[in-house]
Amino acid sequence: MKVPTMAEYMAEGKQPEVLFWVGCAGSFDDRAKKITKAFVKILNNAKVEFAVLGAEESCTGDPAKRAGNEFLFQMQAVTNIEVMNAYEVKKVVTACPHCFNTIKNEYPSLGGNYEVLHHTQFLKSLLDDGRLTIEGGNFKGKRITFHDPCYLGRANDVYEAPRELIRKLDVELVEMKNCRKKGLCCGAGGAQMFKDAEPGNKEVNIERTEQALEVKPDIIAAGCPFCNTMMTDGIKNKEKEDSIVVQDIAELIANAQDL
Amino acid sequence: MEYIPNILFAILLIAGVGYFTKNVRKLTRNINLGKDVDRSDNKSERWKNMAMIALGQSKMVRRPIAGFLHVIVYVGFVIINIEVLEIIIDGLFGTHRIFTKVLPDSVYGFLIGTFEILAVLVLITVIIFWLRRNVIKLKRFLSAEMKGWPKSDGNIILYFEVVLMTLFLIMNATDVQFQDMNSGNIISKHIAGWFGSGDHLHTIERAAWWLHIAGILVFLNYLYYSKHLHILLAFPNTWYANLKPKGEFKNDANVTKEVMLMMDPNADPFAAPAEGEDEGEPEKFGASDVQDLNWVQLMNAYTCTECGRCTSECPANQTGKKLSPRKIMMDTRDRLEEVGKNIDANKGTFVDDGKALLNDYITPEELWACTSCNACVEACPVNIDPLSIIMEMRKYLVMEQSAAPSELNVMMGNIENNGAPWPYNQMDRLNWKDEN
Numbered sequence: 095m096k097v098p099t100m101a102e103y104m105a106e107g108k109q110p111e112v113l114f115w116v117g118c119a120g121s122f123d124d125r126a127k128k129i130t131k132a133f134v135k136i137l138n139n140a141k142v143e144f145a146v147l148g149a150e151e152s153c154t155g156d157p158a159k160r161a162g163n164e165f166l167f168q169m170q171a172v173t174n175i176e177v178m179n180a181y182e183v184k185k186v187v188t189a190c191p192h193c194f195n196t197i198k199n200e201y202p203s204l205g206g207n208y209e210v211l212h213h214t215q216f217l218k219s220l221l222d223d224g225r226l227t228i229e230g231g232n233f234k235g236k237r238i239t240f241h242d243p244c245y246l247g248r249a250n251d252v253y254e255a256p257r258e259l260i261r262k263l264d265v266e267l268v269e270m271k272n273c274r275k276k277g278l279c280c281g282a283g284g285a286q287m288f289k290d291a292e293p294g295n296k297e298v299n300i301e302r303t304e305q306a307l308e309v310k311p312d313i314i315a316a317g318c319p320f321c322n323t324m325m326t327d328g329i330k331n332k333e334k335e336d337s338i339v340v341q342d343i344a345e346l347i348a349n350a351q352d353l
Numbered sequence: 354m355e356y357i358p359n360i361l362f363a364i365l366l367i368a369g370v371g372y373f374t375k376n377v378r379k380l381t382r383n384i385n386l387g388k389d390v391d392r393s394d395n396k397s398e399r400w401k402n403m404a405m406i407a408l409g410q411s412k413m414v415r416r417p418i419a420g421f422l423h424v425i426v427y428v429g430f431v432i433i434n435i436e437v438l439e440i441i442i443d444g445l446f447g448t449h450r451i452f453t454k455v456l457p458d459s460v461y462g463f464l465i466g467t468f469e470i471l472a473v474l475v476l477i478t479v480i481i482f483w484l485r486r487n488v489i490k491l492k493r494f495l496s497a498e499m500k501g502w503p504k505s506d507g508n509i510i511l512y513f514e515v516v517l518m519t520l521f522l523i524m525n526a527t528d529v530q531f532q533d534m535n536s537g538n539i540i541s542k543h544i545a546g547w548f549g550s551g552d553h554l555h556t557i558e559r560a561a562w563w564l565h566i567a568g569i570l571v572f573l574n575y576l577y578y579s580k581h582l583h584i585l586l587a588f589p590n591t592w593y594a595n596l597k598p599k600g601e602f603k604n605d606a607n608v609t610k611e612v613m614l615m616m617d618p619n620a621d622p623f624a625a626p627a628e629g630e631d632e633g634e635p636e637k638f639g640a641s642d643v644q645d646l647n648w649v650q651l652m653n654a655y656t657c658t659e660c661g662r663c664t665s666e667c668p669a670n671q672t673g674k675k676l677s678p679r680k681i682m683m684d685t686r687d688r689l690e691e692v693g694k695n696i697d698a699n700k701g702t703f704v705d706d707g708k709a710l711l712n713d714y715i716t717p718e719e720l721w722a723c724t725s726c727n728a729c730v731e732a733c734p735v736n737i738d739p740l741s742i743i744m745e746m747r748k749y750l751v752m753e754q755s756a757a758p759s760e761l762n763v764m765m766g767n768i769e770n771n772g773a774p775w776p777y778n779q780m781d782r783l784n785w786k787d788e789n
């Protein structure tokens with residue numbers, strides 16, 4: 095798989111069009127790595143000149159900040175900013191809404207000013223520019239529901255880019271009772287991913303999975319590696335993994351084109 | 354002797370407005386106990402937000418039933434209060450329905466007729482509100498934090514409105530002159546008959562008139578002790594609300610100073626502070642008490658009218674966790690009031706009472722249940738931000754007390770050592786490229 099690094103670009107004295115910020119989940123989590131690869135396949139197919147930081151990338155600091163450790167967050171942030179500024183990065187795309195939110199909103203006041211896009215926004219722009227074509231392929235006529243990631247939706251008011259991509263797949267897009275501004279969290283945000291839930295009578299991801307099951311989807315589309323994990327766990331808990339799949343929008347597009 | 358009613362009225366008015374002013378001063382003093390935060394940018398957007406959200410009720414109507422009913426009471430309340438202007442002039446100068454002298458009968462009748470229709474609509478709506486709170490038993494009015502005073506407060510406000518609207522209609526119905534004019538008595542003419550005819554009508558009319566204005570002044574002074582303060586504070590609260598993306602959590606400038614010092618290769622970590630530079634108390638990180646919050650967060654607490662939309666949208670609350678964003682706001686206000694009373698009792702300075710917002714009001718369990726999803730912030734009809742308070746308190750727990758849940762300490766240790774929340778080596782970040 096062709097995945098150039100920023101260091102390689104620099105050695106050739108060139109600048110890529112965009113930096114693909116992979117994120118920790120996209121780098122290490124087995125499920126999320128599939129999303130990363132699907133996105134890279136699309137980028138290569140669309141002949142996008144992109145690069146990754148590879149071993150020079152480090153956690154954005156999002157979970158540390160949300161867990162209350164502002165010091166660790168800012169240490170991570172200034173380290174990453176130093177690396178990105180050294181490579182004169184202008185444009186960043188990432189498949190993780192948490193990385194997206196942090197780099198876009200919380201890095202500027204620490205000296206990191208970039209144009210930051212969620213991968214669904216970036217893919218939408220490729221589509222608009224005619225560099226990417228999406229066809230229904232395997233998904234024609236399937237029922238798909240989209241789970242809004244909090245850090246993409248409410249946090250940054252991005253609701254339409256992922257939906258416009260899904261509609262291009264010739265599928266039937268069905269909305270859950272809580273969607274867009276009212277979308278229900280998957281339960282992973284605010285560093286909850288890394289701890290047990292506080293005492294309660296239900297897990298948040300089960301509540302959200304039940305909302306998804308109400309609309310009887312064939313596919314639950316996600317736009318965040320953490321939401322993806324939480325919804326996948328929810329589907330397994332409901333023993334529906336044989337009939338319903340949870341896939342990132344990048345995976346849906348890559349699969350539709352047999353990339 | 355003939356001026357006694359005028360004098361009595363003036364005294365009543367001065368006492369009512371005076372006591373209210375005194376409490377407003379206390380309110381602003383308490384809000385200003387919060388830290389400074391600059392919210393003076395983008396004035397045009399702020400005015401627009403206030404016009405749309407507070408004046409225009411745009412977020413209220415997202416829940417159509419409650420929103421529609423609220424608009425009726427809101428419009429009714431605001432418009433009917435034009436009548437108060439006439440009452441005050443009449444009361445001070447001993448006139449009777451002074452506006453009939455200045456306005457043509459038809460215009461005056463149109464105004465009063467509108468007020469009467471609105472008064473009836475408000476009465477009906479208030480009864481529906483009462484049923485929603487006490488008979489239908491909507492879930493969000495039954496949470497633990499709504500027991501006791503908050504429940505009574507909600508009902509007292511409704512009783513006030515019933516009494517005020519009823520007095521207004523009785524006052525019109527028993528006003529013989531007004532009924533004879535037969536313009537604008539669109540509702541009151543139907544109830545005028547209930548009171549018969551004769552001299553006692555004048556007595557009832559006067560009694561209703563006095564009780565009406567006295568009731569309004571009492572209600573005005575009730576506000577400071579009630580969740581009903583939102584009728585005033587909704588306006589500044591929406592004006593000063595955060596305009597940045599909801600996902601952006603402000604970077605702590607004190608931490609930035611330290612981080613920049615650590616990253617600066619030329620900085621001398623053992624350097625004494627420069628001559629004349631005030632070393633000062635090291636700044637406390639995060640918030641354990643109300644004085645550590647900023648003044649907008651404290652204003653948020655006074656603005657909250659405990660509707661519970663935040664809590665009903667909260668994923669943690671929906672799944673049975675202890676966290677309720679509404680309780681965060683109510684606790685903040687209760688503690689702020691306690692601190693304010695402490696300051697009053699100690700001649701203007703706060704004397705440590707061994708209590709704090711953290712633990713005595715809000716427990717770590719509540720704070721750690723939050724997913725930072727912003728559903729509460731989005732749901733609030735007047736742009737209150739409970740999430741920012743939760744995050745400030747987490748910061749205190751972690752940075753001042755090292756009291757994070759142990760799994761989070763593991764996660765943070767991993768980030769510190771490997772640059773990822775899991776124990777993987779940073780050098781392996783690109784391994785996925787060659788895996789199948």
